[in-house]
Amino acid sequence: MRRPFVPFLFLSVAVAAVLAAACSRPSTPPDILLVTIDTLRADHCSAYGYPIETTPVLAALAAAGTRYSTAYAVSATTAPSHASLMAGSSFRTLGVFKNGQRLPPQAVTVAEVLSASGYATAAFVSSFPVRSRFGFAQGFEFFEDKFTIQNSSVGRRSAPVAHDRFAGSTFAKLQAWLGQRRDTRPLFVWVHFVDPHFPYRAPEKFAARWPAGVAPDVRKYDAEVHYADKQLGRVIEAFDKHAGGGGALVIVTSDHGEGLGDHGWLSHGINLYEEAVRVPLVMRWSGRVDAGKVVTEPVSLIDVAPTILEAARVTQAPPSFEGLSLLGKLDPDRAIFMQRRAYQGKELQDTDVRGEMTALVRGGAKYILAPEENRREFYQLPSDPHEAHNLLAPPAPARDVAAQHGDAQHGDAQPPAQSPAVAAARRHDEELAAWREAHPESAGDDAPLDKEDVRALRSLGYVD
Ligand SMILES: [Zn+2]
Incomplete structure (x- = not known):
């Protein structure tokens, strides 16, 4: 039986105390870039051993940072998974079970804590379920979710209305915003790409050159992954140029995988097999996380928010955060x-x-x-x-x-x-x-x- 929404009733006082402690620290915390590539299953990333070179950019990021080989999404659906990622807790307690439900305003997100700790915050998303109207703009001073049919793979030309956008278009928004930024505060940016999500419509030059001999749906999916990886490279390059100077904390992950027929399902959301919930997770922070390291201990997307807060020198995470900072010691037998x-x-x-x-x-x-x-x-x-x-x-x-x-x-x-x-x-x-x-x-x-x-x-x- 569901209970009324109660876990966050007393959080405002607790969070205020957390923020007071954070704001009292003297030195400048790092710029932080979080990228979620929707529907990216780990074993289709060459950075995770896939034999076709789908993700050279992610592999290079892993070589410069740390790769988590056993990372799990909390759910195989976009909104619940992103809600858990942003609020650092189970979507059960957040009340976000499916796409079309709102991340409730009472939830405490990592962006809210960072914003109150002195960070400038901005997000650039690419798909309908994580638009601002569903609560995902909480804590972001700037939130870009305006899609146009010209840059969309899903929509209606007759309306016209678009429900997503290609990664290249989302990158262009980020690049323009970074270029005009004059803010000197530390920066937290969330970029969300949706390209590997069905329908698989990678730009022609990617789809056309993808290896023959692979099943058509897999080939199209892999081409989408490769395209998203290419755009990831542009995002990291722009972020390093305009923020962080190469010293930024960069975290790349996904909200869930994709079935591709492995257990009879092409898409995601219905089951919890590895192809649906095992996601890539790579963290680069020069001088702070080991380069080229592979961490095998199991981790969850709910660990990302406390990791970001520790990096940002927020000394105490909100009590609603359930995960563990990846900067600390991990337990190989954790459930x-x-x-x-x-x-x-x-x-x-x-x-x-x-x-x-x-x-x-x-x-x-x-x-x-x-x-x-x-x-x-x-x-x-x-x-x-x-x-x-x-x-x-x-x-x-x-x-x-x-x-x-x-x-x-x-x-x-x-x-x-x-x-x-x-x-x-x-x-x-x-x-x-x-x-x-x-x-x-x-x-x-x-x-x-x-x-x-x-x-x-x-x-x-x-x-x-
Ligand atoms: Zn998704």
């Missing part, structure tokens, strides 16, 4: 939690999508639970990185039929009694229950949606 929103019951791609799905990863073991879909799945990721062998499902010839549809992991059969996987699953059931209890759901804040808004959500693949 990372994920969740999919609850569905009332929906037939999608011949599959009944119903109820809530949660998952946790600990020490390389991954457990996925969706009770209303009768799914319990347990994987050992080091030996089974593609989650092909559900250790809670006994081998059964009849399942070959389901396997042909990429759907072999549905946990509707009884697992072998007394197996280690069953014992582990029982423990993870308890952990998930404790996590749910510790993070009570807040009521979602549905923004009023008109016909065009519904069209926008549908055009991006989000249908209720």
Whole structure:
């Protein structure tokens, strides 16, 4: 049962105390650039070992900084994931479960804390679900989310109205803004690209030169990734030129991955398999984070906000922040939690999508639970990185039929009694229950949606 929105009622006093402490520090904190490349799954980045060179810029950034090899989104949906990233906490407590819901004004975002700590703040976003009307402008003095049909992959020319924009257009807005800036305050900029998101419409020169022999959808997706990476290079170059002088903290990540058919789904949002939730996370901060280092401890997007605050010398994060600073010591056995929103019951791609799905990863073991879909799945990721062998499902010839549809992991059969996987699953059931209890759901804040808004959500693949 959802509870009224309460976690932030007492935060204003606490945040004021945090900010007073932050503002009293004498030296200048670093300029900070945060880039989220929407729908970028880690294993399709050459910076993460993908055999086609999709992300040379991200690889160069990783060589100059630190790459987190085991980073997870909290959700596989844009708005909840970005809400968790910006507010440093579970979207359950924020009440943002799906696109079209608002990040509530009571939430404390990293941009708000930085702004109150003396930072200039600006954001340049590229897609409908993270527009200012959905609460994502909180804490930003300047927020650029005006899309034009000429620079959009999703929209209606007859209206005309656009629901997203190409990364090159978003970069141009950033470049113009940086060029005219005369502010001497430290700077926090968030840039959001959406290009790898469906529909895959990379500019022709990228799509045309992409290797043949790769499945068409994958080829188009990879071309989008390559295009976004190219624009990422322009963003970092412009930021280093106009702010930070190469000493800025730069963080690049994504809000979720993309199915590409790996478990029967082309897109994202429906499940919590690795391709949907494993994201790249790279941090460059010259002289402060190790160059060329690969961190294998599992981390979550809720860790980004406290990392930024520590870098900005905000000595105490808001009490609503749940993550850990990546600048501190990390625990290899930490549990990372994920969740999919609850569905009332929906037939999608011949599959009944119903109820809530949660998952946790600990020490390389991954457990996925969706009770209303009768799914319990347990994987050992080091030996089974593609989650092909559900250790809670006994081998059964009849399942070959389901396997042909990429759907072999549905946990509707009884697992072998007394197996280690069953014992582990029982423990993870308890952990998930404790996590749910510790993070009570807040009521979602549905923004009023008109016909065009519904069209926008549908055009991006989000249908209720
Ligand atoms: Zn997204």
